[in-house]
Amino acid sequence: MDDNLNLYFDNAATSWPKPEAVYKAPEKQMRQAYGNPGRSGHTHTLESDRLLYQTREAIGRLFSFSDPARLIFALNATDALNIAIKGFLNPDDHVLYTAMEHNSVLRPLGRLRRDELISTTMIPCSNQGYPDLDYFEKAFQNNTRLLVVNHASNVTGTIAPLKEMIESAHRRGVKVLVDAAQTAGVIPIDVLKENIDLLAFTGHKGLFGPTGTGGLYVAPWIDLKPLREGGTGSQSEIDIHPESMPERLEAGTLNSTGLAGLLEGVNFILETGVEEIHRKESELRDYLYKQLQKISGLTLYGPEFNSHSVSVLSFTLNGADCGEIGYILESNYGILCRTGLHCAPMAHQAIGTFPEGTVRLSPGYFSSQDDLDYLVNAVHDIVQLASE
Ligand SMILES: Cc1ncc(COP(=O)(O)O)c(C=O)c1O
Incomplete structure (x- = not known):
């Protein structure tokens, strides 16, 4: 299907479209800054070194830290x-995590727990996705070393009460x-201000x-x-992986081609301003929530007030199969x-x-109110059809 015929509401899975420069940068990197970073000393290696350094610096500006070496x-x-x-925990540690965690947290913790290396406690969450802070306060043990949020x-889309949870931990x-x-x-x-010890992020969603x-x-x-050890281009004379950051946690040739695109995505955000992106996405989510709320038969999941959420919301329709709704949305409405x-x-x-799941809608920075009107009309049609 021609992508131009599609209306994309799956930015929580991966963002689309990207700023124009993101498409162009990987090609430019492969043609001009193609050396293996940190390895040789020739011109094209130095260019690719510079590109990686600029990417670390730009991400540092975005998250307000000044030492690019703390970013791997x-x-x-x-x-x-x-x-x-896996790099932080030791045998017999106890870990707290919330019920809103993704499998990318649940499964590594589950593996360590099944191997009887660690113990864990899950903090329950409300039907709006907020962690139960009373339960949380009582869940700490003498050997608790890590909280994952x-x-x-x-x-x-629910935003966790990070400040309270970090202070308490x-x-x-x-x-x-x-x-x-x-x-x-x-x-x-x-x-720095939020006292975050470790911040994990992906490049292909909100960073474009x-x-x-x-x-x-x-x-x-x-x-x-380190989980991985190997070539870093530094201290090659010793058979122990270097201690210095970021090499300590980065082994092997990096994805310079993808990172060239990521740099442009982050530059776009720095130029536009995260506050502006949040403002626009909040407006879109708020509008969508209010319009969907008017359709009887739908159940919405997620905070009603956009200040408590990112641009994600879920719905179900009176026991109708979510996969089928998704199929109709694509095949009949694009x-x-x-x-x-x-x-x-x-x-x-x-x-x-659980276990049926929901239909998830995630408008992005490039979505418009017209797109949302089209979406709401489509959902309205489907609800009508289901009630006939
Ligand atoms: C909350 C959360 N954590 C982790 C991930 C994993 O991201 P990735 O697939 O880029 O590793 C996702 C992806 O959907 C996510 O939504």
Whole structure:
């Protein structure tokens, strides 16, 4: 199908369209800055070194940290979360996490728990996706070392009360890993002011980069064991992986081609302003929520007030099959969305939509109110059809 005929409401899965420069940068990198970064000393290697450094710096500006070496590149948020979780935890540690976590947190924790290396406690969440803070306060144990929080849910859009949770964890000496897969580039994040110890993000969603890009901010007081060891282009005479950051957590040739695109995505955000992106996306989500609320038979999931959420919301229709609704939206209306569990089974348990899941709509910065009107009319038609 011609992409121009589609209306794209699946930005929570991956953002589309991208700013024009994001499409062009990978080609330019492959033609001009193609050397293997950190390896040789020739012109094209230096150009690719410079490109990576600029990308680290731009991401540092976005998240307000000044030392680019505290940023390591990863394949995506899943990779960054694995590097953080498996690199930080020791045997017998206890971990807290919320019911809104994605499988990219649930599964690494589940593996370590099944191997009897760690113990975990899940903080339940309300049917709006808010963590139960009373439960949370009582869930700490003597051996709790890490709290993992999904900054904003990819099912309901709910923004977690990060400030309260970080303060509470830090009072007990517990470090905090924030999963910013749905918030990076979309709501302002200041890792220093917010005292974030570890921030994992993906490049292909709110940062507008290509797939295969992402990263992890590691606070200066955090030391992670490397998951991967190998070539770094530095200290090649020794058979122990270098200690210095970022090489300590980056082995092998980096995805310079994808990162060239990511740099342009981040530059677009820095020029536009995260606040402006958040303002526009909040307006869109607010409008969509209010319009869908008028359609009887639909159940909406996620906070009613856009200040509590990112541009994601879910709905179900009186027991109708979500996959079928998604199919009709695409085949009859050219509307692209996501249906099912969205890799977050516990979140669906919390909001009462397990195992069927929901229809998820996630307008992006480039969506318009006209697009939303078309979407709302399509949902309205489907509801009418279902009631006949
Ligand atoms: C909250 C959350 N965490 C982690 C991820 C994983 O991101 P990626 O697939 O880029 O690794 C996603 C992706 O949907 C997500 O929504």
